[in-house]
Amino acid sequence: MRGFQRSQNEHTLYVLRRGAVILIVSVYVDDLIFTGNDENMIQQFKDDMMNIYEMSDLGQLHYFLGIEVSQMKNEIFISQRKYTENILKKFNLMGCNSVDIPLIANEKLKKEDGAKKADAAVYRSLIGSILYLTATKPDIMFTAGLLSRYM
Numbered sequence: 001m002r003g004f005q006r007s008q009n010e011h012t013l014y015v016l017r018r019g020a021v022i023l024i025v026s027v028y029v030d031d032l033i034f035t036g037n038d039e040n041m042i043q044q045f046k047d048d049m050m051n052i053y054e055m056s057d058l059g060q061l062h063y064f065l066g067i068e069v070s071q072m073k074n075e076i077f078i079s080q081r082k083y084t085e086n087i088l089k090k091f092n093l094m095g096c097n098s099v100d101i102p103l104i105a106n107e108k109l110k111k112e113d114g115a116k117k118a119d120a121a122v123y124r125s126l127i128g129s130i131l132y133l134t135a136t137k138p139d140i141m142f143t144a145g146l147l148s149r150y151m
Contacts, residue, residue, distance in 0.1 A: 016041075033061060067136060080136045087129045091122070102143040111150060124151050 004025065007013040016023040023036035023045055032049065036042050049055060061069045066083040069076065088094045130144045 028065065031064070033064060066132065078136050080133055084133060087126075087133070090129070091126055102140050103146070109146065109150065120151070127151060 003018075004014040004016045007015065010026075012027050014025045014027070016025075018041070021036070021038040021041055023034065023038070023041050025032065025034040025045070032055070034042065034045060036045075046057065050057065060071060063069065066080055068079050068081060070078075088096070127144065127148045130140065131148065134141045134144055
């Protein structure tokens, strides 16, 4: 892309700098998200992209890759409420009680604990879903990582 530098850490992220002005673009399959600190640069980028490619301007970001985005004047709030509800439904956990701490302190987990053997494919799917949930809930990262050891 003209003048854009690809991020070394995130290969779908591109940055264009012109002095103090910056434009950040993230590309995912056929979706494009962009932001910056200069309205003119943002508008020019949008116009250029719409002239080159057949695309729609969906306006301000509200939902992307299972992440809900609420933007106010001085803040942005992200959550995965709908994604979480879908996980609970998929794994028949809708009626479960929530807890403040996702793991009992000093709990010793074992591969063989006398319980009926879990379906490995379902377990992997559940852990993968929970790991993606850590994008907005970093407080469950330790528990998700610990549970992933048993896949």
